[in-house]
Amino acid sequence: MAVYTDITEMELGAFLRGYAIGDLLSYKGIAEGTENSNFILHTSGGSFILTLYEKRVEKNDLPFFLGLMEHLARQGISCPLPVHRRDGEIIGELAGRPAAIITFLEGMWPRRPSAAHCREVGKVLAAMHLAGADFQLSRPNALSLPGWHRLWEGCVDRADEVEPGLRAEVSADFASLEAAWPADLPAGVIHADLFPDNVFFLGNDLSGVIDFYFACNDFLAYDVATCLNAWCFERDHAFNLTKGTAFLAGYQSVRPLTPTEIEALPLLCHGSALRFMLTRLYDWLNGPGGALVNKRDPLEYVRKMRFHRQIGSASEYGAVMP
Amino acid sequence: MAVYTDITEMELGAFLRGYAIGDLLSYKGIAEGTENSNFILHTSGGSFILTLYEKRVEKNDLPFFLGLMEHLARQGISCPLPVHRRDGEIIGELAGRPAAIITFLEGMWPRRPSAAHCREVGKVLAAMHLAGADFQLSRPNALSLPGWHRLWEGCVDRADEVEPGLRAEVSADFASLEAAWPADLPAGVIHADLFPDNVFFLGNDLSGVIDFYFACNDFLAYDVATCLNAWCFERDHAFNLTKGTAFLAGYQSVRPLTPTEIEALPLLCHGSALRFMLTRLYDWLNGPGGALVNKRDPLEYVRKMRFHRQIGSASEYGAVMP
Numbered sequence: 001m002a003v004y005t006d007i008t009e010m011e012l013g014a015f016l017r018g019y020a021i022g023d024l025l026s027y028k029g030i031a032e033g034t035e036n037s038n039f040i041l042h043t044s045g046g047s048f049i050l051t052l053y054e055k056r057v058e059k060n061d062l063p064f065f066l067g068l069m070e071h072l073a074r075q076g077i078s079c080p081l082p083v084h085r086r087d088g089e090i091i092g093e094l095a096g097r098p099a100a101i102i103t104f105l106e107g108m109w110p111r112r113p114s115a116a117h118c119r120e121v122g123k124v125l126a127a128m129h130l131a132g133a134d135f136q137l138s139r140p141n142a143l144s145l146p147g148w149h150r151l152w153e154g155c156v157d158r159a160d161e162v163e164p165g166l167r168a169e170v171s172a173d174f175a176s177l178e179a180a181w182p183a184d185l186p187a188g189v190i191h192a193d194l195f196p197d198n199v200f201f202l203g204n205d206l207s208g209v210i211d212f213y214f215a216c217n218d219f220l221a222y223d224v225a226t227c228l229n230a231w232c233f234e235r236d237h238a239f240n241l242t243k244g245t246a247f248l249a250g251y252q253s254v255r256p257l258t259p260t261e262i263e264a265l266p267l268l269c270h271g272s273a274l275r276f277m278l279t280r281l282y283d284w285l286n287g288p289g290g291a292l293v294n295k296r297d298p299l300e301y302v303r304k305m306r307f308h309r310q311i312g313s314a315s316e317y318g319a320v321m322p
Numbered sequence: 323m324a325v326y327t328d329i330t331e332m333e334l335g336a337f338l339r340g341y342a343i344g345d346l347l348s349y350k351g352i353a354e355g356t357e358n359s360n361f362i363l364h365t366s367g368g369s370f371i372l373t374l375y376e377k378r379v380e381k382n383d384l385p386f387f388l389g390l391m392e393h394l395a396r397q398g399i400s401c402p403l404p405v406h407r408r409d410g411e412i413i414g415e416l417a418g419r420p421a422a423i424i425t426f427l428e429g430m431w432p433r434r435p436s437a438a439h440c441r442e443v444g445k446v447l448a449a450m451h452l453a454g455a456d457f458q459l460s461r462p463n464a465l466s467l468p469g470w471h472r473l474w475e476g477c478v479d480r481a482d483e484v485e486p487g488l489r490a491e492v493s494a495d496f497a498s499l500e501a502a503w504p505a506d507l508p509a510g511v512i513h514a515d516l517f518p519d520n521v522f523f524l525g526n527d528l529s530g531v532i533d534f535y536f537a538c539n540d541f542l543a544y545d546v547a548t549c550l551n552a553w554c555f556e557r558d559h560a561f562n563l564t565k566g567t568a569f570l571a572g573y574q575s576v577r578p579l580t581p582t583e584i585e586a587l588p589l590l591c592h593g594s595a596l597r598f599m600l601t602r603l604y605d606w607l608n609g610p611g612g613a614l615v616n617k618r619d620p621l622e623y624v625r626k627m628r629f630h631r632q633i634g635s636a637s638e639y640g641a642v643m644p
Contacts, residue, residue: 031351
């Protein structure tokens, strides 16, 4: 559930006079996103999303995130288009916070993704990787190995509270991942958080990709690994080979993976699972409200780490050498 | 922030096939209402609100609440119109809960109501009282004196934790209110919760009244008293006579109050302030998450009780004898 800064209709009316999107008809805070406050706006010009950026988002990163959305939308990717203010800017200020308005995308995120959904996600991920190639800004991945270390330092002493033995298990993973992490895979702009709640469908047709607030520059295949983790496991924690095959075939139909990328997938999947385990573990142990309030279970990702550790080759994910 | 039951797009799609409102385009949980889960739906037929009734709402009361909205809307009150299912019903079931779809009303609730807003609220309250006269169903007010007693029993032993002396003060109020509570004022269907967040405006024009889930049969002037408490005090807890005068003049321009009703206003305002103090106190002491989570301060209403206790005549609220 979103952080929720309330705003008055007077403040919002004044803010909207900076835009040419018509008269305000209604606005309602929505229960989506975990980092920011989001509102659906209805104006005489249509529906929009208003986002207030809360303190967990670095203000200096906003031109990257919003500029990327605009860049991708203009290249034909179905993602929100930031609305320009009358002064030409795409970032304003509302209720003391940086704020932006983006177009509203119809569609529903799939609570139970099918193989057909996975194939479409593979295609759009590859299309985003290609379309991002000529984006001018760059942003290092704050959640690659050094970032994981910082998270782990905030959790390590209490990791065994979550599961006995977790401290030793994760420490060993750090050693093996650091020794083997690739140095020279194809890199570019990645979404870095393409979970099902960030992809909208109308039926089986993908209608939009949202939430670019973790986007950064890193190995393209690392984004592929994150999607395998996010889309291709069942609720019983089993990997679904049909979905993995569909996702990778969709991706490769738009951008074939190199043999080196395919070989690196087990390691990248393992590392990506560690990354999401660490943010969940950190929030679990350090977030507000103790362990009671609506938090995601780090153990789901511990299970995925164990799965990837025993993978022999990327063919077990459904990958086919090009 | 609303209780929030997530629903899958499959469940919702199946549910919507019971209605003739077009194809589902999107749905988002909204951060409004405290008793139920609410979603904005966009369909090819327009915008709607979907409500899932959580356990705090008595299922047997739903025909009263939804039937009242339909009755008032058909009489020209700007309130949501429940959408009939293809089978003629207005209540269905979704995710194991009773569920209904109502029309979406544009407009914003006034975070800082003006005297002009108060006048419009007075007019619509009176219009609802007149329009409700021939509504066929009835529902006793669960939050009149006997209900207040039950709430108080759940709080009395810890009342002094909130403010020393509160226990004795409220106990004395119970005695004086019970001795003096009127027996025979004009009665009918009342909204019973017409706070600013339940009234939408577009500029100074009232565009809608929502949230009929406390509606019941009781003295009409008790609804007037609740609005005086909800609309006519400032943030510094001072009563604003200009707003009181505007609200009462608006009301009386549509339905003149009888002299007996006007004489009873100080007592009714005092009782209504006690009622809202009690539900806040109860939630404060007994709600989930201790006193930390987003709860409304009972002391705001203790201050209002003290104000009303020293009122000599309703002219101090701005009332003018007809």
